[in-house]
Amino acid sequence: METKRSVYLQDMDQVRKVFNKFDADGSGTISLTELIDVLKALGSYTSDDEVKRMMEEIDTDHDGLINWEEFSSFCKSSDEDSSRAEEDLKEAFDLYDQDKDGNISSTELHQILNRLGEKCSVQDCTKMIQSVDSDGDGFVSFQEFKIMMSRSSQPDA
Template identity: 65%
Template sequence: MATEGSKPCVYLQDMEEVKKVFARFDANGDGMISGDELYGVLKALGSDTSPEEVARMMAEIDTDKDGCINIDEFADFCKNDDSVDGGAKELKEAFDLYDQDHNGRISATELHQILNRLGQNCTIQDCTRMITSVDVNGDGYVCFEEFKKMMGNR
């Protein structure tokens, strides 16, 4: 998911949003993200990230080398550094995690599955409302272009 120098969460501009995402990764609530917690969230999202890749990600993000990622390291990692592609690769990777059937569209059902895997208590109707709020062309799905616009508005 992350490669050297990449910023997989470039759309997290607001510190409150960073804290919410951090809390999802910090499964035991100790204020630190361990390698096991990072691996668990990636797996829940459907990523086939290997333990070796997780170790590389941890090494990249854990700047104080204490073996865990704290909120400051996570926030630094999530800052938009205006990279060459503007984060397009990372946005596509995020989109692909939600697009479970790989048809180029995120349905309310796919959104519901992912959010429930992440421990969110929401209904299909909630997810339908979320989809409708960003569904510019009215087809009932979120395509990558709509997803990019939605993430750009955060």
């Protein structure tokens, strides 16, 4: 029986980029403050208690910081975690879908990437969207978003 890998952040380069975005001071760890700051930059209205619970779940050595190993391990969802991964993916999608219409536009993508410090134009974002826009409507739906997130994941050999 072939096991199905989760679509959530399986590509280690992508995971490293996300980790580096969270690790704002470049210390090699993510503090509670950095976690809160990134979530706020993304427009998330996650309560401080909820962020603390997230931190406790990811911080397996309980030192108050999330290191690379803990972060990458957390991002490697197993089959048992696939429903959580789907929920996490939906939350990520919802952060980009600023107007809550069920689609990500190039303008929405541009706004979020700029908030995260990425330097790209609306035209760059349009090209990114075109690369995954399977129905040609000019937007990324949740289904297309899931496909985009899974494209770079490779099955274990």
